[in-house]
Amino acid sequence: MSNDAPVRYKVAEAARLAGVSPSTLRLWESQGLVVPGRSDTGHRQYSADDVARLQRISWYRVERGLNPAAIREALESEDPTDSPEGSAVSDIGRRLRSLRHAAGKTLDQVAGDMHITSSTLSTLERTSQGVSFKTLHDLAEYYGTTVSRLSGEERDDVSAVVRAGEWRTWPETTPGVTVQLLAEGRIMMDCHRFVLAPGAASEGAYRHDGEEFMHILSGRLELVLDSDQFFDLGPGDSLYFESRRYHSWRNRHDGETILIWINTPPTF
Template structure:
């Protein structure tokens, strides 16, 4: 049995993970939509389950346009949580830890190879939180796998149709970056819906085999290829490029940027 304490987030951390502002989170608390725990000193503490609830509240508010009373009613009418999101968060950490153990590597050794601190890697293995998108990609490459597989995306017996708003979401390893699955199963394409909070970035360039296509639905994205080709993409813009080219990106919009992002073959 693990003696590790449950993960708890402060207001700013929970807001960032949920893709909303701290003031919005406090407003929702005042409206009774979420009730965080308290530390011994009285400070708010949000659990992983609270963050999952915040994401549902945001979806009802943005996608359905519901008011607080309607959101509260919708949340109460949902099936009791089965902790699937909590399981997903712990699963990706366990996968990374299992891969490290299989490679007979210590935290210090892998962290040194990745250019990160051992404490950062330890936190990632426990909570799936706290690293850049580039670091997550580099770790997957280091272990000879892909980010999609680490996130539990590849599975059998999944439906061919994914309904609007019912997208399964990757564990949110990088603050402000939400990746939702538009197609599941053992496909020849990774089909994702990216939701980038203001200021979200890959925090560095990465590359892999294959080709990729992106189409911006809203907001504004800056994509940089090979460190010297800059593309400013707005709503309705698309871009196709070879994945072996180094690419980095950031949300240039003062709000969310949402885009469709497809990789083939599924090497990301």
């Protein structure tokens, strides 16, 4: 019987194939040059693509004498996306990378401005994953855009009717936060269905222009406005507030919390 599961290499195996020591791989990971997957038990696992990337990193370091920042830029130039062309998963990361290049910024510069690590930003640009909801919002604001635009909501080829269960979904940039689109196109409202896993949170407060409305369908959500107003919202509850107020949120339910969330104008 054939086995089509992708090959995964442990640290020692990947290091041997790349011609470096295991400690060097850990150093490159801390520098944001490569981000391996993890097993269920938390151990690093390198794919065949990761090993090929490690070999390129080693070549740039030894043959070209590049520092980590220059190696990252060189890898991006030769490999602009790690996902298939047109993949929805890579769209947000690809757009963020294009915006950074247009601004003439390096990974280290933007990461420093955002107070996040270069490895976190590199992972986001390559996979559209790995940051908090607040960080994603702050990055969009930094580049003068919105999360909704980064997610490709302003398309022209959309239907006025969205059937139940046929919602298009944002890439899951934040673990446990699923955002489904209830309306798309060049419209005056962001209309979303949020599905929050237990414990999912914004991981910080953010604000933007506009007004917001939310209606809880199931579960329980804690929303905090201006750091001192706490709202415990359950099924059937609604809340309306000005988006310029700092707001943060967390699923306080031991199961999923599902809510309808609308922003107007579309400034998130």
